[in-house]
Amino acid sequence: MSSAVVICHYHEVALKQKNREIFEKKLRTNIAFMLSDIVKQNMVMRGYGRLKIVLPFGFEDTEKIEIVKSRLNNVFGLTNYGIGIVSALDIEKICEASLKVLKSKNFKTFSVKTKRQNKKFPLNSVEVNQKVGAFILEKFKSDGKEIKVDLKNPDITVHIEIVDREVYVYADRFKGPGGLPVGSSGKVVSLLSAGFDSPVASYMIMKRGARVVFVHYHSYPYTSYDSIEQVKQIVKILSRFQLHSKLYIVPIAEAQRIIVLNAPVELRTILYRRLMIKIAEKIAEKEKAEALVTGESLGQVASQTLRNIRVINQIANLPILRPLIGIDKEEIIQKSREIGTYEISSQPYDDCCSFLTGRHPETWADLNDIFEVEKKINWNELVEISLSNAEVENIYADFLDKNIVEKIED
Known part of the structure; x- marks a missing residue:
């Protein structure tokens, strides 16, 4: 039984020119940690324009192959990957390998596609395609199986990559998630609720290469504890993409009580949001994060009108990234299904932003009115009160050996 090999391809990483090596190394490291319980790290190797993973089992071991696939499907930066075998630089060996990867496959039409990076190989790509195709046809015919070549819409394609x-x-080729390797774009702090929006926003910013630290606000004991448990479950799911996540659980009930005593009911939601931004910036400072992330979508709720977003932004020193700003609710819900957070976000929970707010919150706040209220409030004190009672929890992907967490963070 030959060992299986996984050939990983990337697109956007390859466009980074002078920084390409940095992104390639990060992608390689992420893959190595993602498969750390299956493959030795030195078996994940960089090559020109691709990464190679040598698996310690054959590609016929479908159970283990499925585990590898499920992990690689969560590695941002991968465009696609193929699972097959390695052959020597010999056309007869290539033909035999091509036949081997088709073993047990059910198909009636096929094609062969060759990429020849090694220009010293005596046959060009077209000639390799012809030789391998003829060999496959002859072998299947001798076994009494009727197959034919279809270059436009084949049931299966044999991919051949000739390198140095x-x-x-390989004949098994799978689509990757794309994007950039997590950690290649720095670190952000995401304001996370148990709803649909902020988990999807966090996922999307991870896909752009940012490592995400999460902060969840709650108003317990005035609201239930449910949202905290739901958020922990959501972070567990999102940790599949970055392996290890840090979650800050911040009680803001006391700070909200002080705001309620000083603010008209219609402005409270906006003031809560400004408080959350100030707290998140303190966490970002501690975590050396470069920006904040929210799940806001323009016009979706009262606090997300253009004016109110401007008013909320005013208190921030760090950039506030809003990956969902132009996405509607239906698209957001569909994405939550795809990433696995839908079932949790569908469950009822108490939103701390609705704590002691009215039915008709301000949709077009005047910043001067906000300033008047805030003259009565010591923001630094509210932030300190909230953070002094915060909890920090480390959450890991199910399969991760926690002993390698420090290496992942490096």
Whole structure:
């Protein structure tokens, strides 16, 4: 039984020119940690324009292959990957390898696609395609199986990649999630609720290469504890994409009580949001994060009108990233299904932003009115009160060996 090999391709990473090596190394590291319980780290290797993973089992071991696939599907930066075997630089060996990767496959039509990076190989890509295709047809015919070549819409394609010292042959090719490797774009702090929006926003910013630290606000004991448990479950799911996540759980009930005593009911939601931004910036300072992330979508609720977003932004020193700003609710819910947070976000929970607010919150706040209220409030004191009672929880992907967490963070 030959060991399986996974050939990983990327697109956006390859466009980074002078910084390309940095992104490639980060992608390699992320893959190595993602498969750390299956593959030795030195078996994840960089090559020109691709990464190679040598698996310690054959590609016929479908159970383990499925585990590898499920992990690689969560590695941002991968465009696609193929699972097959390695062949020597010899056309006869390539033909035999091509036949091997088709073993047990059910198909009636096929094609062969060759990429020849090694220009010293005596046959060009077209000639390799012809030789391998003819070999496959002959072998299947001798076994009494009717197959034919279809170059436009084949049931299956044999991919051949000829590099300097070896050849990769595979028929199983899978789409990756794309994007950039997590950690290649710095670190952000995401304001996370148990709803649909902020988990999706966090996912989308991870896909752009940012490592995410989460902060969840609650008004317990005035609201239930449910949202905290739901958020922990959501972070567990999102940790599949970055392996290890830090979650700050921040009680703001006391700070909200002080705001309620000083603010008209219609402005409270906006003031709560400004408080959350100030707290998140303190956490970002501690975590050396470069920006904040929210799940706001323009016009979706009262606090997300253009004017109110401007008023909320005014208190921030760090950039506030809003990946969902132009996405409607239906699209957000669909994405939550895709990433696995939908079932949790569908459950009822108490939103701390609705604590002692009216039915008709201000939709077009005047910043001067906000300033008048805030003259009565010591923001630094409210932030300190909230953070002094905050809890910090480390949450890991289910399969992760916690002993390698420090290496991941590096």
